[in-house]
Amino acid sequence: MPKKIAVIGGGFSGTMVIRQLIVHGFKGTIHRFIQENSETLGPAYKNNSAPLLLNVRNQNMSAFPDDPSHFVRFLEARYPEVALPNNFVQRSIYGHYLKTIWDETKDLSKKAEIQLQLVSTFQVDSEEYDAIVLATGNELPRIPSGISEKVITSPFYQGNPWEIDYNSMQHEHPIFILGNGLTMVDTVLSLRHAGFKQKIVAISTHGFNMLVHPENEILTEQVSLPVQQDLHSLVHFFNTQRKALSHTQFLLLVDSFRPIFSTWWQRFSLEEKKLFLCKFRHVWGTIRHRIPAQIAQKINEERVSGQLVVQAGKLLTLEENGPCAKIEYVSDNQVINGDFACLINCTGPETDLAKMTNPTIKELLSRQWILPDLIRQGIDIQADTHLAHGNSPMKIYAIGNLCKGTLWESTAVGELRAQAKLIAKGILESK
Ligand SMILES: Cc1cc2nc3c(=O)[nH]c(=O)nc-3n(C[C@H](O)[C@H](O)[C@H](O)COP(=O)(O)OP(=O)(O)OC[C@H]3O[C@@H](n4cnc5c(N)ncnc54)[C@H](O)[C@@H]3O)c2cc1C
Structure with a gap:
């Protein structure tokens, strides 16, 4: 079993990879690299006094893929007034949830005699690690042209x-x-x-x-997905359903498709992916980000x-x-x-690896320990393991936004919690 792991990132993904490693029996040392102001929460849930809400209902925000009601139970215990599964709670509450999970994780690591340390600067030169997990989250938006x-x-x-x-x-x-x-x-x-x-x-x-989230969450229409899993069939399917269904039922159909979009995405040809980027990504983004x-x-x-x-x-x-x-x-x-x-x-995070400003990503790319994917949406990874392709002397895994080119949907808690478990198990099973 690997003995020394570096997890780079102070957000949800970093916390959950470490938690899953510990839960699944890791023994050894974990160095977690965080930036000074991250509070181990990341920008989404960091203490922010503005009354911003989650964009996802409570019932879909559990940090654990095998325990879907975990977040709702946390709310029932600490914030009963907003605990309804259908609610959208303040992001600062989710920050409290993540902090609680991180504190528990530190306690669990002590009990399991795991050396868990927070470190501020990642030294790419340190080849002492058996595996590195890149959980660096969102890059800053690209600087628009026309600005001196x-x-x-x-x-x-x-x-x-x-x-x-x-x-x-x-x-x-x-x-x-x-x-x-x-x-x-x-x-x-x-x-x-x-x-x-x-x-x-x-x-x-x-x-x-x-667009606005519909009030009720139940897709009552029985709709079968197209048999052909290509982009053209998918676009035709959604166009037809948009006309056939009510607005609410159409949005719920999109929600029901989201968890399997990655599987479709991986079957698309390179040309189909490029076509999606060029013609459909904005429409898809608008329909699904509500x-x-x-x-x-x-x-x-x-x-x-x-x-x-x-x-x-x-x-x-x-x-x-x-x-x-x-x-x-x-x-x-x-x-x-x-x-x-x-x-x-507010144009959204940079996805082209070559243009990213994150020093760790830049350094790893310059060594070709990681490589850009073919459509310049992040790191080239193996979809079923999250292992980065490249010449690295150690295993490098990536989670979250960095995996967009390979998976497309790789941003929300629902996706990240499953990825964290997959990566932790992959590390534990590797030699
Ligand atoms: C404003 C906002 C609201 C969101 N709302 C929701 C929501 O309601 N529901 C939902 O499911 N998802 C939401 N998301 C999606 C969100 O991206 C995920 O839920 C999740 O928080 C991402 O976690 P992460 O750890 O992958 O990345 P991040 O939260 O971005 O954390 C990455 C961390 O790594 C640190 N870091 C980066 N590089 C380095 C380095 N080289 N060394 C050390 N540290 C480094 C960064 O400082 C950051 O703290 C939201 C995202 C944003 C930005």
């Missing part, structure tokens, strides 16, 4: 939407958000919570509206009052203009110029 180096490092460009520097932002001019998905929604609510009252303009390539009704109501109020304007558009330039940022963009075939407090980049 000087502006990128100024308060006019907020490149980390999960850690906005509110203190550096002025309250007079409107705020510009690039992207209009879940991160935009979080950002708008966080800005309001932090006291920013000015108008917000959000643009994205397609300008799709966010917000709870309470959040949708707040966003709707913002839009109706004109305080939030969401448009399809394209950023052209961002320049410093005295106390504000001058932003030029195209929307509705018109070039628009305006002075803004800043631009907040």
